[in-house]
Amino acid sequence: MSIDVEAVRRQTRGVLGVTHLNNAGSSLAPGPVVDTVVGHLRREEEIGGYEAAEEAADRLEGVYSSVARLIGAAPDEIALAESGSRAWAMAVYSFPFVPGTRLLIGRTEYAGNVIALRQLARRNGLQIVVLDDDPHGQLDVEHLQRELDRGDVALVALTHVPMANGLVNPAAEVGRRCRAAGVMFVLDACQSVGQMPLDVQSLGCDVLAGTGRKFLRGPRGTAFLYVRASVLERLEPAMLDGHSAVPAGAGGLEVRGDARRFESWESSAAGRLGLGRAVDYALALGLDAVQERVAGLAEQLRAELAAVPAVTVHDRGITRCGIVTFSVKGNDARNVRTRLAEHRINVSVAPAPSAPADSAPTGTRHGPDLVVRASVHYYNTETEIQRLVSVLPGTS
Known part of the structure; x- marks a missing residue:
């Protein structure tokens, strides 16, 4: 099954005004998702928030x-x-840690x-142990195995797709x-969900x-958490x-038996409905088709960037995705982003893929260790990619 690009672009109002290549930051929402959110807010306006939720x-x-x-x-x-981030933290902060045990993370773990x-x-x-990369820049699973064999590991945390690299870690x-090894495995899939199939099994x-x-x-303001049923009672x-809980007996309480124990009472009903609509939209397109389209566009972008003498593409990995990082010789990444924005092309900046796992968040970093991050999605076109390359400093 292939994606009808013109059809999804007709449902994406934003493509009329911008070339949006910042999907790793926040995508352009399709019309059905926006209509779902706005429609529920209208019902809250008409009949009240609790009544609309009911x-x-x-x-x-x-x-x-x-x-x-x-x-x-x-x-x-x-x-x-x-x-x-809050979903990830709600689960991780609930782990029953034993003093002296170790946490294993990759070098590309999200800074937050x-x-x-x-x-x-x-x-x-x-103790936090930072695992090595393999020669392809991915997490080195052999180093992971050596650390697991040593024992005393509380959990392994991995970012599936790093925020500033095109690679997909071998999750x-x-x-x-x-x-x-009988060790908890926590996966941050914030950059992979929606651009490739995921199956927790x-x-x-x-x-x-x-x-x-x-x-x-x-x-924005929507997310989800998966917790395997067999570990729920431990967290x-x-x-x-x-x-998330109810009083029980004299001074006791009973925590919910499902993953909603990690939720709080108040939430945006409109946002949740919009999230559900977005998930259904992606499922209807087919995540295999989405991945094929996204990966193909990203490889086209990498190839066209690599053909420009002043440009260096920084992505590594055996399997790569829709995030493309690059730099332009003699040009600060922020200046490149500004130049592209003047042409109504949206990109972002991010820490260089070689930056360590404890790098500062993007907004607090400065200097040559920043790269330009362009992230494609299935609604982007080959012409939009060519347009980005054509307006880079030194190419026009």
Whole structure:
């Protein structure tokens, strides 16, 4: 099944005004998703927020089933959240850490996750071990195996697709080795969900966090968390409220038995409905077709950039995705982004792929260790890619 690019562009109002190549930041939402969000807000305006949510109760419940289908999980293993980082943290902060155990992470782990893990290490007397890259720039699974064999590993945390690199880490192989060692595996899929098929059974992860705004093309402020049913009872959330638990007996409480124990009472019903619509939209297109289209466009962009003498493409990996990072000789990445924005081409800047796992978040970094990040999606066109290359400094 292939994607009807003209049809999806007709449903993407933003393509009339911009060439959007910042899908790893936040995609252009399709019309059906926006209409779903706005439609529910109108109902809140007309009849009240609680009443509108009650009216949409079946549709809100259906969001859990949609997300579960997207990643091969059960609805009871899904929680909804306001950001991928918060979803990831809600699970990780609930782990029953034993002092002296170790946390294994990759060199391309998302900087925000590293900050959280450092706090947890300081609080609980843990050691963080940064695993080597292999010659292709991916997580070295042989180094992982050596560390697992040493023992005393509390969990392995991996970012599936780094925010500033085109590679796809070998998550399924990491999952296989973690399962064999009996070690928790936490996967940050915020940059992979929506641009490729994901199946938590094949990936072997115990926890997976995804966001709505990136390649899923959902609203900002939406995300989800998967927690494998077999580990749920081991993870008591760091914070509970009347949605996640109920009083029980004299001074006791009973925590929910499903993944919604990681949710809080208040949320955006409109946002959740929009997330569900975005998931259904992606499923209808087919994630295999999405991946084929995205990967093909990204390879075209890499090839055309590499043909420009002043441009260096920085992506590594055996399997690569829709994120393309590059630099232009003699031009700061921020200046390149500004030049492209003047031509109504949206890109971002990010830490260079060689930056370590404890790099500062993008917004606080300066200097030559920044690269330009262009991230394509299936609604982009070959002409848009050619247009980006044609207006780079030194090419026109």
